Amino acid sequence: MLAGMSRRPLTTPRKHASQERSRATVDALVEATARLLVREGFDKASTNRIAQEAGVSVGSLYQYYPSKEALVAAVIDRHNGELMQVVRAALVEVASLPIEKALRRLVATAIDAHRVDPKLHRVLAEQIPRTGRLEKIATFNREYFVLFRDFLESHRGELRAVDLELATFVCVTSIEALTHTAVLHRSEMLSDERAATLVDEATRLMVRYLR
Amino acid sequence: MLAGMSRRPLTTPRKHASQERSRATVDALVEATARLLVREGFDKASTNRIAQEAGVSVGSLYQYYPSKEALVAAVIDRHNGELMQVVRAALVEVASLPIEKALRRLVATAIDAHRVDPKLHRVLAEQIPRTGRLEKIATFNREYFVLFRDFLESHRGELRAVDLELATFVCVTSIEALTHTAVLHRSEMLSDERAATLVDEATRLMVRYLR
DNA sequence: GAAATTTGCGAGCGATCGCTCGTATTGTCT
DNA sequence: AGACAATACGAGCGATCGCTCGCAAATTTC
CATH class of the missing domain: 1.10.357.10 (Tetracycline Repressor, domain 2)
Structure with missing residues (x-):
């Protein structure tokens, strides 16, 4: 019952943000990802680091994106x-x-x-x-x-x-x-x-x- | 005295094999790396897996190559x-x-x-x-x-x-x-x-x- | 055949990874 | 105001990573 709707790794966003606050979070995440990709490269851009760079917790990251690849x-x-x-x-x-x-x-x-x-x-x-x-x-x-x-x-x-x-x-x-x-x-x-x-x-x- | 000759990550082999036995090891490593790259891709080709695929221990791998990149x-x-x-x-x-x-x-x-x-x-x-x-x-x-x-x-x-x-x-x-x-x-x-x-x-x- | 050298081994270290989940906070609705 | 949903948090899990180091086996040297 727990999240069994997809059988293989996703690259699509998880849920789309409805409140304004969450939209800001999503934007921050994408922008942080871009910045980190440029500054540190793909390998060093881990989900933890992306969340940190975005000023957001890992938990929030995974609410909207199921993986680093999705980001x-x-x-x-x-x-x-x-x-x-x-x-x-x-x-x-x-x-x-x-x-x-x-x-x-x-x-x-x-x-x-x-x-x-x-x-x-x-x-x-x-x-x-x-x-x-x-x-x-x-x-x-x-x-x-x-x-x-x-x-x-x-x-x-x-x-x-x-x-x-x-x-x-x-x-x-x-x-x-x-x-x-x-x-x-x-x-x-x-x-x-x-x-x-x-x-x-x-x-x-x-x-x-x-x- | 112990391998202090370079201050940044190497991509060159560490020592060149003098005996025949070790040359076989080196070959096995390179071939295993190629096979693994093809079969699993760059990310999944870790040094541990390469050594295993080559039928060789990690220790031996690091005797000849200082890093995955060198391989x-x-x-x-x-x-x-x-x-x-x-x-x-x-x-x-x-x-x-x-x-x-x-x-x-x-x-x-x-x-x-x-x-x-x-x-x-x-x-x-x-x-x-x-x-x-x-x-x-x-x-x-x-x-x-x-x-x-x-x-x-x-x-x-x-x-x-x-x-x-x-x-x-x-x-x-x-x-x-x-x-x-x-x-x-x-x-x-x-x-x-x-x-x-x-x-x-x-x-x-x-x-x-x-x- | 003893000593010295080269080669091979692999358990296991510290670090980092992707990711979850229980909890706290904020926002919405009535 | 209270109830309920949406959002945010972050400690910490199990797995894997690159890599070391002490020791055993094989080979060469004498």
């Missing part, structure tokens, strides 16, 4: 939300542009997106075990994938004959890798003039591939 | 060695080919390389914290980078005017991301005919970018 998942969701907001806006803004200008803008946006909260982004990208309960990270890429395919489809006139799925895969994967690596591992590439040439190159890569 | 680093080194062997061979073999054929071959090789021990490769790529003591993973990419730059340099005649460093960055990052993602997350892309078209597309991406 991290919440952080991921929030971060992905911010990223997608930036990306979605750019894709809308760009829908009517000729493909070259559009792609240039999208590349620049991808770089910007990686700069939203780079330290957190880096931890999420590099320290979160992507197997087991936390494959949630892939969510972002999947949504980006769909949006980008629609973008390509609406510009089909400017494209050579090509499998849209495949072209999307190639473009999304390449752009993501290039911008991610540049921002997080080659920050020297982003010093004003050099940033512009990087965008030029990435744009050229896409444009000449697509047509 | 994992040994596994990484071995795996990287195998990959580099494949890649180096291809780069030599390809040196005198025209750039399109060369690139096609290199892309195919990159896919093969990811197939050497895919399960291990996946764990190493996705579960090993890349900050702290274990940034060793980057070693492979750095060596690949240098070799690929030399390759481009020797084909300069077939290239447009371009910053070689930058072009290398773009190519290596893209190829790595495409092949890695295809092999480890989109295995359906590699079913005979589809594999060929993937290679076609990646090759086209590179060739049209470079000239």
Whole structure:
């Protein structure tokens, strides 16, 4: 009878807070988790430490999140939300542009997106075990994938004959890798003039591939 | 006198085994680590479990490796060695080919390389914290980078005017991301005919970018 | 074959982990 | 005001972690 409603570990919140007080607790927990992830890394971010950092007891933590993974998942969701907001806006803004200008803008946006909260982004990208309960990270890429395919489809006139799925895969994967690596591992590439040439190159890569 | 030669956590082996018996122990440990990483993942691969899996005592483990990270680093080194062997061979073999054929071959090789021990490769790529003591993973990419730059340099005649460093960055990052993602997350892309078209597309991406 | 060295062993230490549960506090409703 | 629910607390459980250390066995050296 005691909590027998799920047979495997949860990554979803336990109950949603109804009073204002508890909503503050939940927020504090998520924020504390993000701070700790950045400051100490995934491994050292234990539930006890998270609760302490949030100024909340462990007991309260477990009232709302069944596990550390659930908490991290919440952080991921929030971060992905911010990223997608930036990306979605750019894709809308760009829908009517000729493909070259559009792609240039999208590349620049991808770089910007990686700069939203780079330290957190880096931890999420590099320290979160992507197997087991936390494959949630892939969510972002999947949504980006769909949006980008629609973008390509609406510009089909400017494209050579090509499998849209495949072209999307190639473009999304390449752009993501290039911008991610540049921002997080080659920050020297982003010093004003050099940033512009990087965008030029990435744009050229896409444009000449697509047509 | 007792092992006071380093002031921070080691990832290098402690002493090198002189007798044959101990060399067998070391091998068993590294192999057990690899098996356990694949079967259980990085987190569950504790030193106690590794020793057990190797049929060896924890004490013996710590005679040769000062930490779990050191052991994992040994596994990484071995795996990287195998990959580099494949890649180096291809780069030599390809040196005198025209750039399109060369690139096609290199892309195919990159896919093969990811197939050497895919399960291990996946764990190493996705579960090993890349900050702290274990940034060793980057070693492979750095060596690949240098070799690929030399390759481009020797084909300069077939290239447009371009910053070689930058072009290398773009190519290596893209190829790595495409092949890695295809092999480890989109295995359906590699079913005979589809594999060929993937290679076609990646090759086209590179060739049209470079000239 | 005795002494010295290398190698192997594993119980068990202190620390930390995820997590529960009985209790105290705060808020809501009538 | 009193009753009841929601929220917060934190000591402390059992498990596991990384790792040490004293001792036994195997091997080399003399």
